[in-house]
Amino acid sequence: MITIPRLKNTDSSMFLLMAGPCAIEGRDMAMRIAETITTLTDKLRIPYIFKGSYRKANRTKIDSFTGIGDEKALKILKEIGDTFQVPTVTDIHESHEAALAAEYVDVLQIPAFLCRQTELIAAAARTGKAVNVKKGQFLSGASMKFAVEKVRDTNPASPVLLTDRGNSFGYGDLVVDFRNIPEMAAFDVPVIMDCTHSLQQPNQSSGVTGGKPRLIETIAKGAIAVGADGLFIETHFNPAEAKSDGANMLPLDQLEDLLKKLVRVREAIL
Structure with a gap:
């Protein structure tokens, strides 16, 4: 398991969980979600990283929700990390954001559409924080070796993770190719499966991304079965009311049952 400050329960027999809301919509909402998931992962001894975007930059429509303010959202992420003693992760979109976000979170995430942006990856690595690079929907798992090299060449001390989130299938759908998991694992990095964004249905005529959360x-289960080191799941108390990506989120009250099933899958393959 990768070394990240405050990451608990790092038994190599268990998968890592990155989970939380798509975006930080407010303090109370974020704290409630963090408390619920922390309690659950502590009970199941699952290493946990709280996920929340402090700002959403990749939106289809100009009037889509983007955030509550950068510093306000980042301070909430820091409060969550300090209160529950768990690492936090957020995505960055431009090079100048890396140093700012690194003051508040433990892991910097490179969005899939930006995974070829050399300066963005290098800026994240220079902070010394762990860097989670999402595989582009347009790339194979094997091609992500170059993203890993960019992090390691910039700062060998910066841990790197890779996350799959499906591949484009036509104009308005994604498919998951599980071959990408062992291909990326060959680079000696933890490989995470994004179980929610990989079920998006992008480029809808409404300008709002759809999804298939029932899958x-x-x-x-498939990701754990083929050897993924972790899972990325966006979740919310009421996805229908979420201000971002609600169409593919997992209702929070379904997370415990899902994790218990996944623990059994993990135990069965070891």
């Missing part, structure tokens, strides 16, 4: 369990 989250299917994708998660």
